[in-house]
Amino acid sequence: MKPLAPLLERLSRRKVLTDLPQRQLYRYDAIAVGETPAAVVLPETTQDVVEVVRFAKAAGLPVVARGAASGLSGGAVPVRESLVVAFTKMTRLELDPVRRIAIAQPGVVTAQISERARPHGLYYPPDPASFRTSTLGGNLAENAGGPMCFKRGVTGDYVRELEFVDAEGEVHRLGREAYDLPGLLIGSEGTLGLITEATVGLEPLPKHTRTLMAHFAEVGQAAEAVSKAIAAGAVPAKLEFLDQGCIRAVEDYLHLGLPVDAAALLLVDTDGDDPEVVAEELEWVAQACRAAGGAVRLAQSPAEAAQLWQARRSVSPAIGRIRSKRMNEDIAVPRSSLPAVVREIEALGRRYGLPLVQFGHIGDGNLHPNILYDPKTDPEERVWELAHEVARVALRHGGVLSGEHGIGLMKREFMSEAVDAQTLAILWDVKRRLDPEGRLNPGKVLPE
Numbered sequence: 001m002k003p004l005a006p007l008l009e010r011l012s013r014r015k016v017l018t019d020l021p022q023r024q025l026y027r028y029d030a031i032a033v034g035e036t037p038a039a040v041v042l043p044e045t046t047q048d049v050v051e052v053v054r055f056a057k058a059a060g061l062p063v064v065a066r067g068a069a070s071g072l073s074g075g076a077v078p079v080r081e082s083l084v085v086a087f088t089k090m091t092r093l094e095l096d097p098v099r100r101i102a103i104a105q106p107g108v109v110t111a112q113i114s115e116r117a118r119p120h121g122l123y124y125p126p127d128p129a130s131f132r133t134s135t136l137g138g139n140l141a142e143n144a145g146g147p148m149c150f151k152r153g154v155t156g157d158y159v160r161e162l163e164f165v166d167a168e169g170e171v172h173r174l175g176r177e178a179y180d181l182p183g184l185l186i187g188s189e190g191t192l193g194l195i196t197e198a199t200v201g202l203e204p205l206p207k208h209t210r211t212l213m214a215h216f217a218e219v220g221q222a223a224e225a226v227s228k229a230i231a232a233g234a235v236p237a238k239l240e241f242l243d244q245g246c247i248r249a250v251e252d253y254l255h256l257g258l259p260v261d262a263a264a265l266l267l268v269d270t271d272g273d274d275p276e277v278v279a280e281e282l283e284w285v286a287q288a289c290r291a292a293g294g295a296v297r298l299a300q301s302p303a304e305a306a307q308l309w310q311a312r313r314s315v316s317p318a319i320g321r322i323r324s325k326r327m328n329e330d331i332a333v334p335r336s337s338l339p340a341v342v343r344e345i346e347a348l349g350r351r352y353g354l355p356l357v358q359f360g361h362i363g364d365g366n367l368h369p370n371i372l373y374d375p376k377t378d379p380e381e382r383v384w385e386l387a388h389e390v391a392r393v394a395l396r397h398g399g400v401l402s403g404e405h406g407i408g409l410m411k412r413e414f415m416s417e418a419v420d421a422q423t424l425a426i427l428w429d430v431k432r433r434l435d436p437e438g439r440l441n442p443g444k445v446l447p448e
Contacts, residue, residue: 010051026084029069034077037084046196054169062439065190067138070130072328073408075189079443100202106137122202125152143187145404147238150363156186163197167435190441192434206271210282211305214289215262221293222264223338228288238269239363246359253318323372332366333399352386366403407445
């Protein structure tokens with residue numbers, strides 16, 4: 001292990017964890033296990049991050065940035081002896097309601113931005129399902145989406161400025177002009193720099209919201225309903241999908257009265273300032289669902305709507321009770337391909353004989369097929385084989401490997417099929433330019 005005395009001289013001991021039991025806790029994220037870090041640093045300021053990166057450069061140690069570790073691609077786990085920089089103490093949050101912006105450090109929990117903005121009639125639209133635990137830094141690293149992404153966009157759409165520390169320990173502040181360098185950092189999973197502050201846009205709260213649930217006898221019908229609704233001109237605020245495995249898992253977990261015999265479920269919000277327009281748009285969606293063979297239920301109160309959305313946000317813990325482990329896929333495909341894609345993935349699960357459930361932001365074409373398994377009885381090679389087949393379904397239909405969870409460790413080897421050799425070479429050129437020694441989150445995103 002590298003000597004840490006110079007680091008402890010630069011930072012107070014309370015900011016550096018060196019005891020083995022403490023360090024071992026930082027091997028994990030929500031889905032993967034890595035190597036025990038050499039030390040864990042809990043910075044409180046940008047200057048602390050500068051000191052860590054400069055020490056790491058002198059010591060020849062990799063640096064792995066970490067937020068709430070709720071990520072689902074293994075992006076925050078060290079793959080070799082490293083310094084883990086955990087941003088949980090960088091939680092400063094300032095609002096400027098007049099300019100409709102928030103200035104936040106990376107450790108700010110996503111939900112806190114809207115909570116602080118709401119008294120001013122504003123909110124922060126990007127809301128990943130883990131918004132009550134995930135942090136802004138992690139959302140930026142993965143360019144997270146969420147239920148509102150179809151109408152309102154993803155994390156990167158709201159970034160106005162970024163501050164980051166590069167691989168040499170230099171601080172940069174970037175706006176979104178010319179070459180849009182913040183756009184390069186957003187979604188780069190900590191492989192190009194460590195984001196230490198972000199200025200993000202806020203939006204006025206919509207005055208009216210309506211909610212419906214539609215359920216279907218066949219999984220492809222739900223995808224067909226989505227295409228019909230959008231073709232009719234609807235732009236829902238939220239448009240979410242759960243298959244039967246998810247419906248039954250959530251009902252067993254929370255007992256919400258969901259239709260457990262349904263093959264698929266859609267949850268939809270329409271919103272805006274004109275109640276008649278909001279109601280009309282919801283009716284377009286309802287008509288599309290009925291035309292696709294679905295049964296429609298309109299929420300009659302805000303409490304009923306909140307209960308329906310509780311079902312969607314509870315999918316991850318609910319399916320976690322079915323098997324001890326899961327591999328969370330995160331594909332995005334053109335909406336025109338959705339009916340074929342969800343049917344093909346459902347068939348793959350049957351063929352491999354493994355529990356495979358699907359849910360996600362279907363309005364955006366972003367699906368989360370989850371392979372559920374028990375390492376004691378299900379060979380991991382077979383799980384990886386099925387994951388690879390799911391990825392190939394997306395690629396075959398003109399889609400991509402990730403809509404918001406990132407490539408990280410879990411999908412790194414699939415990249416050679418998703419991206420041609422010339423493009424991979426360009427991506428490696430960018431990586432080497434910004435991180436010449438390859439010390440920022442090594443072993444992630446780009447295959448060797």
